[in-house]
Amino acid sequence: MNDPKYLRVPTIFEAFQKAGGKVAVLTAKDKLRRLLGHGLSFGDGSAVCFSSEHADKCTMEDNGITDVPAMVGMDVPDVYSAELSEFVFAAGVKLLKSMQPDLLYLSTTDYIQHKFAPGTDGANAFYAMIDRYLGEIDAAGATFVFTADHGMSAKHTVAEEPDILYLQELLDGWYGEGKTRVILPITDPYVVHHGALGSFATVYLEEGIDAGALIERLRLQDLIEVVYSREEGCRVFELPEDRVGDIIVVSRDSKVLGTAAARHDLSGLKEPLRSHGGISEQRVPVIVNRRMSEVPEGLRNFDAFFIGCNNVVLKQEAAA
Numbered sequence: 296m297n298d299p300k301y302l303r304v305p306t307i308f309e310a311f312q313k314a315g316g317k318v319a320v321l322t323a324k325d326k327l328r329r330l331l332g333h334g335l336s337f338g339d340g341s342a343v344c345f346s347s348e349h350a351d352k353c354t355m356e357d358n359g360i361t362d363v364p365a366m367v368g369m370d371v372p373d374v375y376s377a378e379l380s381e382f383v384f385a386a387g388v389k390l391l392k393s394m395q396p397d398l399l400y401l402s403t404t405d406y407i408q409h410k411f412a413p414g415t416d417g418a419n420a421f422y423a424m425i426d427r428y429l430g431e432i433d434a435a436g437a438t439f440v441f442t443a444d445h446g447m448s449a450k451h452t453v454a455e456e457p458d459i460l461y462l463q464e465l466l467d468g469w470y471g472e473g474k475t476r477v478i479l480p481i482t483d484p485y486v487v488h489h490g491a492l493g494s495f496a497t498v499y500l501e502e503g504i505d506a507g508a509l510i511e512r513l514r515l516q517d518l519i520e521v522v523y524s525r526e527e528g529c530r531v532f533e534l535p536e537d538r539v540g541d542i543i544v545v546s547r548d549s550k551v552l553g554t555a556a557a558r559h560d561l562s563g564l565k566e567p568l569r570s571h572g573g574i575s576e577q578r579v580p581v582i583v584n585r586r587m588s589e590v591p592e593g594l595r596n597f598d599a600f601f602i603g604c605n606n607v608v609l610k611q612e613a614a615a
């Protein structure tokens with residue numbers, strides 16, 4: 296999603312502000328800032344919302360803050376960099392002390408995780424940076440809930456080549472061109488580090504194509520983990536049916552789905568491909584810097600807000 300017009304409900308941030316809370320929402324990419332900042336009102340100092348990508352373009356009217364690079368003490372980073380995420384943490388720590396928001400939301404990018412496997416120097420340096428800032432957030436007295444929107448896996452062969460099934464080519468071969476349309480949700484304007492290759496695809500079918508027969512045929516493909524009808528897949532993955540194609544296809548652990556070879560620019564892939572979208576990337580950590588009063592069953596990443604507001608034992612209570 297890249298436009299607020301697709302939002303169906305107001306955000307938690309808007310509700311917090313309307314209830315009298317102070318909120319600060321910081322993202323790495325501006326596309327997400329537009330969604331998360333939707334409905335916030337700026338000007339009375341109770342909301343700040345900006346992206347590190349456009350940190351030098353902030354106005355009081357649209358972001359509730361100006362001169363962000365000077366506040367942070369960093370230049371606006373390149374969109375493909377570890378610093379794009381570091382900027383978010385650095386700005387968050389500054390705001391925690393100056394603005395003292397009731398709710399602070401920090402969102403980074405997964406650029407580094409796409410490029411560097413766990414345990415490599417690039418990955419270690421990134422997590423050391425995050426650890427330093429989490430330490431500062433903790434020292435400032437804030438409760439934090441730290442989680443991810445997906446995992447990340449190696450998606451290549453032993454020869455370190457991406458292991459790709461070009462689904463549109465396959466379907467064009469079976470049905471002819473223009474009969475099916477493969478959508479890869481990983482595709483956004485920034486695809487250099489993964490070539491728009493992930494493990495999830497949804498496919499729209501022209502009328503007359505038998506979805507059931509296609510599902511059976513795809514299930515026989517070696518690289519594919521699951522194929523579902525829209526209805527079944529949306530139930531399994533909790534997706535909205537009106538925003539998903541006729542079928543859902545997920546590739547196996549180390550495999551990825553593409554549309555057609557000619558439509559993927561892999562020239563920017565300098566490291567062996569790492570990506571997400573598969574069943575193998577569903578489990579993510581949820582880390583809280585407080586004792587929890589109870590751990591809810593079937594915890595999900597979006598429960599972070601609920602946990603932070605309702606499930607932590609504050610230091611004062613713990614001492615009492």
Ligand SMILES: [Zn+2]
Nearest residue numbers: 405409489571
């Ligand atoms: Zn990604």
